[in-house]
Amino acid sequence: MTTVHPDHLVADYLRRLEAAASALPPERRTELIAEIRAHVEEALWEAGTSDEVTVRNVLERLGSPEEIANAAVGPSTAAGRTRGKLEIAALVALALSGVLPIVGWAIGVVLVLASGAWSTRDKAVGLTLGLLAALSVPAIAVAMPVGGGLGPFELLILVGWGVVSGPVSAAYLAYRLRRPSHPVVGVMPAASVAAGN
Amino acid sequence: MRCMEHGDARKTLTQLHRGTVEYCVLALLRDEERYGFDLVRALSQADGLVMSEGTIYPLLARLRRENLVTTTWRESDAGPPRRYYRLTDIGHAALATFTVEWMRFRDAVDTLLIQENGHDHRSP
Numbered sequence: 001m002t003t004v005h006p007d008h009l010v011a012d013y014l015r016r017l018e019a020a021a022s023a024l025p026p027e028r029r030t031e032l033i034a035e036i037r038a039h040v041e042e043a044l045w046e047a048g049t050s051d052e053v054t055v056r057n058v059l060e061r062l063g064s065p066e067e068i069a070n071a072a073v074g075p076s077t078a079a080g081r082t083r084g085k086l087e088i089a090a091l092v093a094l095a096l097s098g099v100l101p102i103v104g105w106a107i108g109v110v111l112v113l114a115s116g117a118w119s120t121r122d123k124a125v126g127l128t129l130g131l132l133a134a135l136s137v138p139a140i141a142v143a144m145p146v147g148g149g150l151g152p153f154e155l156l157i158l159v160g161w162g163v164v165s166g167p168v169s170a171a172y173l174a175y176r177l178r179r180p181s182h183p184v185v186g187v188m189p190a191a192s193v194a195a196g197n
Numbered sequence: 198m199r200c201m202e203h204g205d206a207r208k209t210l211t212q213l214h215r216g217t218v219e220y221c222v223l224a225l226l227r228d229e230e231r232y233g234f235d236l237v238r239a240l241s242q243a244d245g246l247v248m249s250e251g252t253i254y255p256l257l258a259r260l261r262r263e264n265l266v267t268t269t270w271r272e273s274d275a276g277p278p279r280r281y282y283r284l285t286d287i288g289h290a291a292l293a294t295f296t297v298e299w300m301r302f303r304d305a306v307d308t309l310l311i312q313e314n315g316h317d318h319r320s321p
Contacts, residue, residue, distance in 0.1 A: 028258065035233055035254040041277040042234040061241075063249020072255035 006055040010040055013059050020069035025119040032072055036062065087117045087177060094130070094170035101162025108166055112173060122176045130169030134160035218246060219256055220299070223265060223284060223292040232271075232279035233257065257282060265291055 014033055021029045043058040044050040062068065090111030097104035112123055137160030138153060218240070225231060225239050233254065240247045247253060260266045265288035270280045284292070 031258060032254055035257070035280065036251060038277060038280060039234050039237065039250070039254070042232075042279070045276040046234075061249075062251035065251075067249050068251035068255065071252035072258070 004052060006050050006052050009052065009055045009059065010037075013040075013062075013065060017065035017068060020066045021072055023073045024069070025121075028072070032068070036068065084115075084117065086111060086115050090115060091170045091174055091177075094166035094173070097166030098163035101159075105162060105166045108170070112169075118173060118176060122173065126169045126173040126176065129172050130165035130167075131161075133168040134165035136160070137164055214246075217299075218253075219260060220292060220295045221246060222253070222256065222260065223288055223295075226266060226282055226284040226288070227292060230281045230283040232273075232281050234279070236282060260288070264288075 014037060017033055017036060018029065021032055024032065039062065040055075040058055043061075044054065047054050047058070090108050093104055093108035093111060097108055100107075109127060112118065112127065118126070134157075138156040141156050221240060221243065222236060225236055231239070236257070237247070237250045237253045240253060241250055257266070261268055261282075264285055266282045267285055268280050268282055270278050273279050
């Protein structure tokens with residue numbers, strides 16, 4: 001007879017949910033876990049008992065953590081948020097920001113921040129990478145002053161910021177946008193294609 | 198699900214189902230606010246509508262992000278704190294639109310499905 005403490009079952013279930021929902025932005029993951037926890041507490045309170053069998057039944061009716069996480073990750077990307085017009089405009093503005101230095105980059109940044117397709121972390125990493133790449137241009141120029149024909153320092157910052165930063169951010173953000181949602185979803189790809197058109 | 202051998206039919210029904218459940222949630226909230234567990238249980242009682250209760254919560258979160266519902270956590274008299282869902286004006290409007298469209302859609306599909314059966318029966 002192998003009895004498991006019911007509390008451990010719930011804790012283990014929530015841990016699996018947290019792991020399965022790792023693709024969600026932190027605030028949404030926290031919200032989901034709070035809801036599921038409240039559901040379990042409510043169900044056990046209503047049952048008036050929290051023995052192992054009751055807990056197992058409550059968890060079984062909830063479905064697997066992976067299934068719940070897929071429902072959370074899937075629909076939001078399937079709702080056309082992955083590659084909407086806003087995201088494409090943002091990536092184009094960043095990638096071509098060399099055409100309109102600084103201004104093009106600024107437009108791209110505003111569009112990226114306005115989009116719900118990237119998590120806050122993706123946005124921060126993407127834009128920071130771009131700025132680091134931009135800083136590396138004058139840094140390299142300063143390190144090798146042999147060229148002689150190099151323009152003023154301001155021009156280098158402009159080149160770095162205007163030409164390098166945008167495309168680097170765009171590349172990272174495009175990569176994050178194409179990151180596959182869980183392949184376990186099954187019918188979801190067809191649904192997302194239908195919803196995206 | 199047993200009788201749905203045909204993959205495409207199953208896929209179509211899954212998508213139809215997925216799109217419809219959210220309006221069933223809105224419909225449950227039409228006249229009163231409800232807390233999550235209460236909503237999920239009401240949905241579970243409708244045959245074949247919800248297979249895994251937990252998947253309703255991501256749906257509720259999306260409805261909230263889309264401003265169709267608002268939420269408030271509240272202490273309950275005896276049990277644990279509850280998060281109540283209430284329909285917004287946008288939610289009411291979305292539900293009303295869907296209800297009209299759904300009835301038209303349902304009638305159109307019914308007419309064709311039933312007509313086809315009748316036709317089969319009539320021809321010798």
